[in-house]
Amino acid sequence: MQTIFSIGIDALAYGMILFVISIGLSVTMGLMRVVNLAHGAFAMIGGYVASYISRDLGLGYAPAILAAVVATIVIAVPIERFLYRRIYGAPELTQVLMTIGITFCIIGLANYLMGPTLKTIPLSDVLQQPVDLGFRSISAHRLFAIFCGLAVALCLWLAIEKTGFGIRLRASVDNAAMASALGVRTEIIYAVSFAVAVGLAAFGGVVGAELLPVEPYYALRYLVTFLVVVSVGGAGSIGGTLLACLLLGAVDTTGRYLLPEFGEFFFYLAVIAIICVFPNGLMKGAK
Amino acid sequence: MAVDVSSRDMGAMRRRRRRSLMRDVVGVGVIVLAAAIGYFAFPDNLALLTRIIAVALLVLSLDLVTGYCGVATLGHAALFGSGAYAAGILSAHFGINDPLLMTLAGLIGGALAGLLSGLVMLRAHGLPQLVLSIALIHLFHELANKMSSFTGGSDGLSGIAPDPIFGRFEFDLFGNTAYVFAVVMLLVVFVLLRILVRSPFGMLCRGLKEDPLRIRAMGASPKRAIVKMYGISGAVAGLGGALNAISTQVVGLDTLSFTQSAEALVMLALGGTGSLFGALAGTVAFMMFQDYVSSVNPFHWLTMVGALLIAVVLFAPKGIYGTVAAFLEKRREGRP
Numbered sequence: 001m002q003t004i005f006s007i008g009i010d011a012l013a014y015g016m017i018l019f020v021i022s023i024g025l026s027v028t029m030g031l032m033r034v035v036n037l038a039h040g041a042f043a044m045i046g047g048y049v050a051s052y053i054s055r056d057l058g059l060g061y062a063p064a065i066l067a068a069v070v071a072t073i074v075i076a077v078p079i080e081r082f083l084y085r086r087i088y089g090a091p092e093l094t095q096v097l098m099t100i101g102i103t104f105c106i107i108g109l110a111n112y113l114m115g116p117t118l119k120t121i122p123l124s125d126v127l128q129q130p131v132d133l134g135f136r137s138i139s140a141h142r143l144f145a146i147f148c149g150l151a152v153a154l155c156l157w158l159a160i161e162k163t164g165f166g167i168r169l170r171a172s173v174d175n176a177a178m179a180s181a182l183g184v185r186t187e188i189i190y191a192v193s194f195a196v197a198v199g200l201a202a203f204g205g206v207v208g209a210e211l212l213p214v215e216p217y218y219a220l221r222y223l224v225t226f227l228v229v230v231s232v233g234g235a236g237s238i239g240g241t242l243l244a245c246l247l248l249g250a251v252d253t254t255g256r257y258l259l260p261e262f263g264e265f266f267f268y269l270a271v272i273a274i275i276c277v278f279p280n281g282l283m284k285g286a287k
Numbered sequence: 288m289a290v291d292v293s294s295r296d297m298g299a300m301r302r303r304r305r306r307s308l309m310r311d312v313v314g315v316g317v318i319v320l321a322a323a324i325g326y327f328a329f330p331d332n333l334a335l336l337t338r339i340i341a342v343a344l345l346v347l348s349l350d351l352v353t354g355y356c357g358v359a360t361l362g363h364a365a366l367f368g369s370g371a372y373a374a375g376i377l378s379a380h381f382g383i384n385d386p387l388l389m390t391l392a393g394l395i396g397g398a399l400a401g402l403l404s405g406l407v408m409l410r411a412h413g414l415p416q417l418v419l420s421i422a423l424i425h426l427f428h429e430l431a432n433k434m435s436s437f438t439g440g441s442d443g444l445s446g447i448a449p450d451p452i453f454g455r456f457e458f459d460l461f462g463n464t465a466y467v468f469a470v471v472m473l474l475v476v477f478v479l480l481r482i483l484v485r486s487p488f489g490m491l492c493r494g495l496k497e498d499p500l501r502i503r504a505m506g507a508s509p510k511r512a513i514v515k516m517y518g519i520s521g522a523v524a525g526l527g528g529a530l531n532a533i534s535t536q537v538v539g540l541d542t543l544s545f546t547q548s549a550e551a552l553v554m555l556a557l558g559g560t561g562s563l564f565g566a567l568a569g570t571v572a573f574m575m576f577q578d579y580v581s582s583v584n585p586f587h588w589l590t591m592v593g594a595l596l597i598a599v600v601l602f603a604p605k606g607i608y609g610t611v612a613a614f615l616e617k618r619r620e621g622r623p
Binding site: 029035083086087092093094096097098100101102103104105106107108109111112220224227228230231235261262264265268269271272275276279280281 | 361412414418425592595600604
């Protein structure tokens with residue numbers, strides 16, 4: 001019972017972290033049709049900035065999160081303007097090459113600037129203490145991660161379903177050419193949603209640093225997981241992504257607890273099986 | 288009038304065929320020349336040249352599925368590594384040390400891995416397909432890592448001791464024999480692939496890349512063609528893997544890695560997709576560049592590769608060979 005409970009909490013926290021990082025990737029992929037292999041690199045930049053602010057400058061956890069999100073957006077927007085904008089609508093191979101080139105560059109630079117060691121992000125005192133739930137106590141950080149995931153999902157849902165920007169965004173996702181013919185400035189929609197996606201990636205990178213430790217190869221190591229989430233959930237779907245995150249978080253965490261030797265093996269096997277059965281993502285495949 | 292047109296078409300076709308035959312002869316000549324120059328220019332570094340040829344086979348095989356069929360994959364090293372392990376296991380565990388039999392084992396191992404990958408990859412399109420390829424290479428990697436009693440795990444598979452070729456030409460310390468063996472293998476594969484890509488089947492695959500719907504409307508089965516091409520591609524990659532196993536006498540997990548797959552794709556893009564010459568040019572340029580940069584400044588290797596990739600995508604999307612070929616074509620058209 002104890003084990004099941006702790007697997008459950010860990011799986012939920014892990015799934016939520018995955019969700020926060022991957023939802024941006026999912027939206028930009030559905031919107032811009034760009035296979036963005038550099039998304040993990042942006043999450044990694046967020047982690048590095050946060051580590052620098054809170055550990056080296058000693059400014060605390062909340063400023064670190066804020067600085068990480070802002071700094072990553074500041075870095076990413078020029079990249080979108082000068083590099084990504086040229087590959088919208090290009091063949092898949094071109095997009096893969098460009099974004100993996102960006103990833104390699106960021107890994108190399110991170111290695112050069114910050115060194116190859118693991119970076120930690122010290123948590124604030126409140127998050128370090130266990131929280132007593134009456135029958136059990138769990139780590140406050142896990143609760144915080146779950147809360148962040150739910151908050152992000154709710155905010156995104158409200159923004160996409162209930163605001164004017166959301167209407168334009170959905171129109172551009174459905175048919176970019178028609179939306180721009182009707183007067184929607186699609187390039188601004190693209191830039192804003194790219195910035196939001198990258199900001200969320202950085203946020204997830206910081207909050208999830210306990211579970212996905214920050215180091216130069218972060219960008220490639222977890223990239224696979226993020227891409228898997230998006231392709232299993234179906235690009236551009238919040239519900240699908242959430243479902244995929246919870247499912248894969250559960251598979252991965254259970255595998256790690258019960259079969260640590262073969263954890264990754266079963267994870268990849270599950271991924272191949274799921275994609276083979278639902279080639280268009282869980283939500284669309286079920287129709 | 289109609290007769291006139293058709294006879295002109297025939298003439299054009301004959302001319303084109305003659306030109307492409309010319310190109311074959313020139314291609315073989317260039318490979319032999321480059322191999323000879325390499326032999327005399329870097330006599331101390333034949334191991335590197337042999338490795339370049341092994342990787343060139345991987346990149347050629349990647350070109351068959353990516354350049355000719357239009358399937359983007361980040362997991363092609365699975366085929367290369369399967370060939371390497373098949374050849375290595377034959378020697379290390381079954382004591383069959385004949386290099387030609389080991390090569391054959393590599394070819395079969397690669398082809399089987401290719402057929403399997405092809406069948407799995409065809410289940411999806413676009414991003415999910417790319418993710419499938421990444422998951423496949425990780426699966427192969429984990430499998431080889433866990434079956435350590437058979438594959439040596441993370442220590443690598445050692446104890447490979449190939450006999451002399453035909454019982455006469457021994458694999459020496461300087462890598463002379465291995466190098467000649469590699470060049471001959473590359474020449475044979477190159478000629479066979481030139482015939483393959485110009486055959487009706489090769490044309491069908493090229494058509495699949497351009498417009499799969501139309502090919503299906505014409506009554507051909509895209510799936511069968513791609514799986515077949517994957518099998519052939521696996522055989523070629525397996526040959527490369529076997530060559531690597533025979534020449535280095537050890538097989539490491541890195542032959543089955545994501546990095547190896549991504550690098551192969553980079554080399555192909557650098558040289559130019561959809562042409563065998565492009566695949567060869569890209570491999571040689573990349574491996575020489577890698578050898579040079581990593582000896583000067585290993586720290587910035589990844590940054591340089593990344594910058595190189597971005598530059599290729601922005602300024603030379605057709606790759607080295609494609610850009611040069613387009614330039615020459617333009618000059619030829621400019622001349623009356």
